[in-house]
Amino acid sequence: MTPLDAREFLIERITAQAERDAVPLGEAEMKMLYFSETGDGVFEWKIKGVIRNARAAAEESDEGEAWENAVETLRWEDTYLPRLIDLAGKPLSAGESVKAILIASGLIAVVVIAIVAVFRGHLR
Secondary structure, X not given: OOHHHHHHHHHHHHHHHHHHOXXXXXXXXXXXXXXXXXXXXXXXXXXXXXXXXXXXXXXXXXXXXXXXXXXXXXXXXXXXHHHHHHHHOOOOOHHHHHHHHHHHHHHHHHHHHHHHHHHHHHHO
């Protein structure tokens, strides 16, 4: 059974039971049955940039603390939205970006120097 077959099997059984129990499922509820946290990579890829921009805008307008409080509050109620926000990551400020680039460049330089030193010692 493929994951798609498994999903269809379970959804068919759940919706049939909902009908038998006289518990009507609305359109949004039906969509939730088809939702997959791992299978909707396009949505996640698309929304990550939007989330980073929204967080940056909140921080620029002095709403950064409210943003963080809202995320922490939701962690107790909703696992998906805070997960998306975590996956999106926090945008780096200009200073942090420069610092990250300098650190990466420094590490690369150290590795190159170490490689040259090792080869010079072995080639003599």
